[in-house]
Amino acid sequence: MWTIPIVLLVVLLVAPTPVQPATDEYFTAAVFEFVQLYDYCPETQEQADEIVRRNLNSYKAAAELAAAQGADLIAFPEYGIFPECSREITKMFLEIVPDPSAVREAPCDFPEKYQNMPQLYTLSCMAKNHSMYVQANTGDLMMCEETKITQCPKDGRLQLNTNVVFDREGAVVTRYHKEHLWGEEGMDMAVEKQNPIFKTDFGTFATFVCFDVVLARIIEVIEEPEVDGVVFSTMWENSAPLFTSVQYFQSWAMGNNASLIAADIQLPGQLAVGSGIFHAKEGALVYTYDPDGISKLLVARVPRRGHKLKEPKASITAITHDGTYKWSHDGDDVPYETVHSAHYHLKDDLHHNRYHETDLVNYTLVQLTSPRDRLTTCNNGMCCTLDYSIENLNETFYFAVYNGTQGSFPPLFWCEEDCMLVRCDPRNDKPCSNFPLLTKNVFHHLSLRANYSTPFVYPSVVSNRMRLVPRRQWEWGVDRKHGYYESFLNFHSEKGQDILAVGLKGRCYKRDPPASFF
Numbered sequence: 001m002w003t004i005p006i007v008l009l010v011v012l013l014v015a016p017t018p019v020q021p022a023t024d025e026y027f028t029a030a031v032f033e034f035v036q037l038y039d040y041c042p043e044t045q046e047q048a049d050e051i052v053r054r055n056l057n058s059y060k061a062a063a064e065l066a067a068a069q070g071a072d073l074i075a076f077p078e079y080g081i082f083p084e085c086s087r088e089i090t091k092m093f094l095e096i097v098p099d100p101s102a103v104r105e106a107p108c109d110f111p112e113k114y115q116n117m118p119q120l121y122t123l124s125c126m127a128k129n130h131s132m133y134v135q136a137n138t139g140d141l142m143m144c145e146e147t148k149i150t151q152c153p154k155d156g157r158l159q160l161n162t163n164v165v166f167d168r169e170g171a172v173v174t175r176y177h178k179e180h181l182w183g184e185e186g187m188d189m190a191v192e193k194q195n196p197i198f199k200t201d202f203g204t205f206a207t208f209v210c211f212d213v214v215l216a217r218i219i220e221v222i223e224e225p226e227v228d229g230v231v232f233s234t235m236w237e238n239s240a241p242l243f244t245s246v247q248y249f250q251s252w253a254m255g256n257n258a259s260l261i262a263a264d265i266q267l268p269g270q271l272a273v274g275s276g277i278f279h280a281k282e283g284a285l286v287y288t289y290d291p292d293g294i295s296k297l298l299v300a301r302v303p304r305r306g307h308k309l310k311e312p313k314a315s316i317t318a319i320t321h322d323g324t325y326k327w328s329h330d331g332d333d334v335p336y337e338t339v340h341s342a343h344y345h346l347k348d349d350l351h352h353n354r355y356h357e358t359d360l361v362n363y364t365l366v367q368l369t370s371p372r373d374r375l376t377t378c379n380n381g382m383c384c385t386l387d388y389s390i391e392n393l394n395e396t397f398y399f400a401v402y403n404g405t406q407g408s409f410p411p412l413f414w415c416e417e418d419c420m421l422v423r424c425d426p427r428n429d430k431p432c433s434n435f436p437l438l439t440k441n442v443f444h445h446l447s448l449r450a451n452y453s454t455p456f457v458y459p460s461v462v463s464n465r466m467r468l469v470p471r472r473q474w475e476w477g478v479d480r481k482h483g484y485y486e487s488f489l490n491f492h493s494e495k496g497q498d499i500l501a502v503g504l505k506g507r508c509y510k511r512d513p514p515a516s517f518f
C-alpha cells in the first residue's frame, strides 16, 4: 500500500530583503538541487495531487530563499515536481501549458482558470511574487484531435516532458517540449522542432532538458549570436570517467563558450547527483556533488556578456525539513567506492551513490608504468600524446584513446573522439572498468594533446570525490589548423594533486547516427 511519508514541511523565516536586480556587469542565478521526498508512483489522483503539492512547497521555500539572495532567475530540475512513472500514471500529473507563441498569459492572474493546474499556477505566482524568472520542468498534455497532430499515440494524446519558463510578471515565455528522450516510458518525443530561446532583461538564453545537452541541436541554438547561455533541467545519468554531471557540464560550458545553469535532481541510487552554475571562462561559479539526501540551493553572480566579475559571490544553502543552513564541505559524503550500475532500483535510492561505467572495450588502453613519461597512442586514425609526472605510482592509471561510436548507452549512440588519463581498476576481465573516487597518487604535471576532426572538444580535470580541479590550475585550448583542430590541456602543480581523470572529449556531431536524432 502506498503511503505518504510524514515529513515536516519546510518552514522558512526569511524576511523580504530589498532585491538587487541584475546590473550591467552581472545577474544572479540560482539552481535548486532537489531531493524529491515523495518519489513514488501514485495509485490515485488524490495521491498524485499530494505529491505535487508537497514538492511545490519545497520549491516555494527554495524560491523565497533565492529571492532573498537577489536571484534574477531560478532553475529547477527535471522530474522534480513528480517522479518518472508509467504512461497512465504520468497522465495524472499533466497540465495544459499555454503556448506563448499564441498568447501571453500569467496563470497567477487567472486563479479560476488554473484552479486544477497547481503546477502552472504556483510557479507563475512564484515568479510574480519574487519578480524573477522561473524555469521548471513539468508535463504538458496535448489532445491530438485539437492540435492537428498526425503522429499520435493510440490513446489520442501526447504526454510531453516540458520545460516552462515564466518571466518576472509570471507570464509563460517559453514552453519547450524535450526533443530527445532518455527512455521515459511515460513521455512522448516532441513532434516538431521547438523554439527554446527566451529573452530576459539580463541576456538571451535557451532552455534544454537532460539528454538534449549531448546532441547537436543544442549546438545549433547556442551558435545563434545573441544566445548567452543555457538554463538546464536534468535528471542526469552519471557515467564515469568523463560523463559525470558537474564534470561534463563545466566542460560543455567551456567547450561552447557559453554559460550553463544546471539544476539536477538528487537521486544518487538512480545515478543522479550534481548541479551548478558554469561559466565559459571561469568554469564552475558554484557547484555541488554530494549524495547525502539533502536539497541544496546554489546561488551565484554570473558575468554578463563582455564583463568580468569584480566581486564574485556564490553560496550554497542546505534546505532540510528542520530549516536552512550554510552548506560547506561539499563532497565529504562521496564514497570512495561506488555501487556498480544495476538495472534494479535500490531500496534506498537517496543514500547509495551509483554511476554508469562507460565500457572502454573499444578504446586503445595503455597502462602507466613509470613515474614520468611521454606516450603517444592511436585509435582509428586519431592519435593523442600524454606527458606526465607522478610522485608515487602504485595505483592503476590508464591512458585511453578512442575515435568512433559511443556504444555504452544502447539503444542510444553518438560519435566521440576521446583522449584521457583515468584512474581505474580491473573488473569482469576488463583491465579498466571500475572507476574508484579516491586516489592517493599525486601528479605534478600532466598534458594531453591531440588532433580532432571536430571543434567541439570538452575538457575536464577531476580529483578525489569528484572535485573539479580549479580552472586556474590548468589551461586548455582548441586551435583551428588546416583541416583539423588541435586541442591541448596542461595541468601543473608544484605541490601535487590527486587526479581521478583528465580528459578531452571530442563530440563529432556530424558523424552521429541519424537514428538518435529528432
Ligand SMILES: *[C@@H]1O[C@H](CO)[C@@H](O)[C@H](O)[C@H]1NC(C)=O
Binding pocket: 060, 122, 123, 125, 126, 129
Ligand atoms: C505569493 O504571494 C501571495 C501573497 O503574499 C501568497 O499568498 C502566495 O502563497 C505566494 N505564492 C507563491 C507561490 O510564492
Ligand SMILES: *[C@@H]1O[C@H](CO)[C@@H](O)[C@H](O)[C@H]1NC(C)=O
Binding pocket: 257, 280, 305, 306
Ligand atoms: C566567447 O564569447 C564572448 C561573448 O560572450 C566573445 O566575446 C568571445 O570572443 C568568445 N570567445 C571565443 C573564443 O569564441
Ligand SMILES: *[C@@H]1O[C@H](CO)[C@@H](O)[C@H](O)[C@H]1NC(C)=O
Binding pocket: 380, 381, 382, 383, 403, 404, 417, 451, 452, 453
Ligand atoms: C576518426 O575516424 C573517422 C573515420 O571513421 C575519420 O574521418 C576521422 O578523421 C577520425 N578522427 C581523427 C581525429 O583522426
Ligand SMILES: *[C@@H]1O[C@H](CO)[C@@H](O)[C@H](O)[C@H]1NC(C)=O
Binding pocket: 392, 394, 395, 440
Ligand atoms: C601507495 O603508496 C602510498 C604511500 O606512498 C600508500 O599510502 C598507499 O597505501 C599505497 N597504495 C597502494 C595501493 O599500495
Ligand SMILES: *[C@@H]1O[C@H](CO)[C@@H](O)[C@H](O)[C@H]1NC(C)=O
Binding pocket: 359, 360, 361, 362, 405, 406, 407, 408
Ligand atoms: C565495440 O565494437 C564492436 C564492434 O564494432 C561493437 O559491436 C560494440 O557495440 C562496441 N562496444 C561498445 C561498448 O562501444
Ligand SMILES: *[C@@H]1O[C@H](CO)[C@@H](O)[C@H](O)[C@H]1NC(C)=O
Binding pocket: 383, 384, 385, 449, 450, 451, 486
Ligand atoms: C597534429 O597534426 C600535425 C600535422 O600533421 C602534427 O604535426 C602534430 O604532431 C599532430 N599532433 C598530435 C598531438 O598528434
